[in-house]
Amino acid sequence: MCMFYISDIFGLSSYPKELKNLTIRLFILELIVSSIYLSHAWITLYYLSIIDSYIIFGNIIAIGMVFGAFLDVPLGILTDRIGQRIAFCSALICLFIYYFGLVFASSIIQLLFLEIIVGIYSALISGSYISWFLNSWENFAQKNDQNQILIRNAMGTVNFTKMISVSSLTLLGGFLLSQFEISPNIIFLAQSIIALVGLLFGYMLMVEYKNVKIKENILDAQKKDYKENLLFRLSKGFKEKYTNVSLYFISFALLSFTTSSFISFILPLVLYSLIQPISISKGYSFDFTSIAILFLTVVNSVSNIAYGISSRFSGWFTSFIVSPYRGILKIYFLNFPVVWFSIFLILLLDLEVRVRILLIISILIMKLIISGLTSGLHWDLYYEITDQEFRSTQESYLNTLNLIVSILGFGFLGIIIEKTGLEVAVGFLTSLGLLAIVFLYLAKEPDFRKENKK
Numbered sequence: 001m002c003m004f005y006i007s008d009i010f011g012l013s014s015y016p017k018e019l020k021n022l023t024i025r026l027f028i029l030e031l032i033v034s035s036i037y038l039s040h041a042w043i044t045l046y047y048l049s050i051i052d053s054y055i056i057f058g059n060i061i062a063i064g065m066v067f068g069a070f071l072d073v074p075l076g077i078l079t080d081r082i083g084q085r086i087a088f089c090s091a092l093i094c095l096f097i098y099y100f101g102l103v104f105a106s107s108i109i110q111l112l113f114l115e116i117i118v119g120i121y122s123a124l125i126s127g128s129y130i131s132w133f134l135n136s137w138e139n140f141a142q143k144n145d146q147n148q149i150l151i152r153n154a155m156g157t158v159n160f161t162k163m164i165s166v167s168s169l170t171l172l173g174g175f176l177l178s179q180f181e182i183s184p185n186i187i188f189l190a191q192s193i194i195a196l197v198g199l200l201f202g203y204m205l206m207v208e209y210k211n212v213k214i215k216e217n218i219l220d221a222q223k224k225d226y227k228e229n230l231l232f233r234l235s236k237g238f239k240e241k242y243t244n245v246s247l248y249f250i251s252f253a254l255l256s257f258t259t260s261s262f263i264s265f266i267l268p269l270v271l272y273s274l275i276q277p278i279s280i281s282k283g284y285s286f287d288f289t290s291i292a293i294l295f296l297t298v299v300n301s302v303s304n305i306a307y308g309i310s311s312r313f314s315g316w317f318t319s320f321i322v323s324p325y326r327g328i329l330k331i332y333f334l335n336f337p338v339v340w341f342s343i344f345l346i347l348l349l350d351l352e353v354r355v356r357i358l359l360i361i362s363i364l365i366m367k368l369i370i371s372g373l374t375s376g377l378h379w380d381l382y383y384e385i386t387d388q389e390f391r392s393t394q395e396s397y398l399n400t401l402n403l404i405v406s407i408l409g410f411g412f413l414g415i416i417i418e419k420t421g422l423e424v425a426v427g428f429l430t431s432l433g434l435l436a437i438v439f440l441y442l443a444k445e446p447d448f449r450k451e452n453k454k
Contacts, residue, residue: 025205040166040169062411247439
């Protein structure tokens, strides 16, 4: 009965039984990972209250990402061999260590160590449950027009489930901290417990699929010892697969960074300046006040809800788009460079601060709504440009590019904000958005997609 209601709410009633059960399992895994958002809205200010420096903060985040970048592809290769379930459970162990460590962390060195743990978590999670879902889907469903719409709808409703959870947890974390004056350490402890419980659920839900589409040369390679198999995946996988997706992945990495850095780094500073005026370029001080936390929490939550609800209709909204590549190329231009340039102009306009912030939030919410409506299209393209036997490795490759961009980008952003101000930082994001669209334009539409349509 419960399964029936879930299927009806999320539009899965018409799915074949195997695909329906598989998608619901992914819903649950996304909910587990979403536990990080209990402290997401205010974690940057919490770090800065300890570190007291934008540059040091940016460098600590970057160093943690360096570890993730170095480990990502090797762990992705290993995941393709040992299975996505083990990688997911290992990632949850890292998440437990991180949040349990935050309970006691009080120095820059301790935060640096925990960020390294986060880097390892990122490397493990990147090739785990999403790759497991897509690989399992590929074993149950052929690539045709009907299933193309189904997977767009599935990924859209998964985003819907995730963002409703994210919004709820963000509000809960903000209210617990600001209105009920619960210590951040209590919230971190709760997140560490959720990570342990999630580990058990992940082990039970991620039933290892039986890969029926592995090519003969892969099967032959798996008969050799581990070292030879590793060399095979590094050489063949990179030569034959990565060169086909690199331009896509570079573009995705740049666009992902522009959004995450704006929401997690620039927007909190803009909103905080509304409540507690600060001089970005001439020194600063943070008062970790309840009103600042509550305001950030509400804005973050409303944005997540907008993204989540729009994601629910992604399959319907993009059903008329035959080519995910061409659809994304057109929509992403409006949704990234144009948005960042609009916000850049608003920061330059001589408007009342409150009006300026209201306009920025409105534009950001519109961007997230468009992102939600096209989220299924993004995953449809990702599904087409990756291959089952290398999917964990390729997802790790994408995550490595994300980390490299973030390592360089957060370092630059910290310097730009501290030396010049928020306006130049948003101009920097606009330039990255334009560069990403150029890379996406230069990428070729997958030439094998027609061969897979039946």
